[in-house]
Amino acid sequence: MNPTWDSGKYPVLSRGVDWGPVHARLVPVVPEEDSPMVGNVTIVPFVGEACVLIRLTSGRWECVGGTLEPGERYMDALRREVREEIGSELVTFRPFGQFECFSSSPQPYRPHLPHPRFVRCVGYGTVNPVGEPTNPPDGEQVAEVAIVSVSEAVRRFRADGREELAELYLLADHIKRLDRGER
Numbered sequence: 036m037n038p039t040w041d042s043g044k045y046p047v048l049s050r051g052v053d054w055g056p057v058h059a060r061l062v063p064v065v066p067e068e069d070s071p072m073v074g075n076v077t078i079v080p081f082v083g084e085a086c087v088l089i090r091l092t093s094g095r096w097e098c099v100g101g102t103l104e105p106g107e108r109y110m111d112a113l114r115r116e117v118r119e120e121i122g123s124e125l126v127t128f129r130p131f132g133q134f135e136c137f138s139s140s141p142q143p144y145r146p147h148l149p150h151p152r153f154v155r156c157v158g159y160g161t162v163n164p165v166g167e168p169t170n171p172p173d174g175e176q177v178a179e180v181a182i183v184s185v186s187e188a189v190r191r192f193r194a195d196g197r198e199e200l201a202e203l204y205l206l207a208d209h210i211k212r213l214d215r216g217e218r
Contacts, residue, residue, distance in 0.1 A: 047199045048061045048199060049061075056139045056140040057136050057138045058137050058139075059136040060135050061132050061134050061203075062132055062135055063132045066133050066154050072153055072154045073153070073156055074103060074143075075136075075154075076100050076109040077099070077100035077155055077158075077203075078099050078100055078160050079099075079160075079203060079208075080117065080121065080160060080161070081160065081161050082164060084184075085184060086188050087121055087162060088183070088192070088200075089121060089179065090177070091175055092176040096181075096192055096200070098200050098203065101119075101174065101175075102144065102148065110128065113125060117162055119171055119174055120168050120175070121164070121180045122168050123162035123166075124162065124163045126160065126162060127161045129214065130157065131158050132158075133155060134157060136153050137152055138151045159211050167180075185204055189204055
């Protein structure tokens with residue numbers, strides 16, 4: 036395994052997570068942008084050294100990203116999701132892996148998505164806040180956009196029982212620092 040993906044440092048991501056009927060395991064493979072297996076995209080967004088996370092109207096903290104629309108490539112979906120969920124423009128995106136997902140649901144989440152196996156592309160990037168979330172009626176409803184330190188994001192995710200998202204933000208920050216030549 037790639038030393039960046041230290042299973043001792045990221046145990047939840049290493050063993051896999053369950054999101055309802057979906058079991059997902061993060062692997063250090065970047066999918067092709069036009070791969071028919073990609074159904075979702077996730078970004079750990081940064082504004083300078085701070086990161087961004089969202090709180091839904093349910094009160095739950097969540098990461099930024101979502102489901103591809105019919106015929107959409109993941110970079111186009113990512114730009115759309117960043118506008119919708121955090122009112123920002125995507126400046127950069129550096130994919131570093133994918134969640135390999137398997138759904139036990141008898142039907143796909145949306146008819147155009149791959150099923151029962153699909154991929155969620157994951158990476159980090161920079162965003163430029165320009166407005167408010169658009170909160171389209173068919174999407175998750177964002178109550179708050181928080182720009183905080185990585186340690187504060189991790190604290191909020193852990194307080195919500197979202198250890199996989201806490202580890203994802205820690206991993207993204209680690210990879211970002213390695214990309215800049217830091218240790």
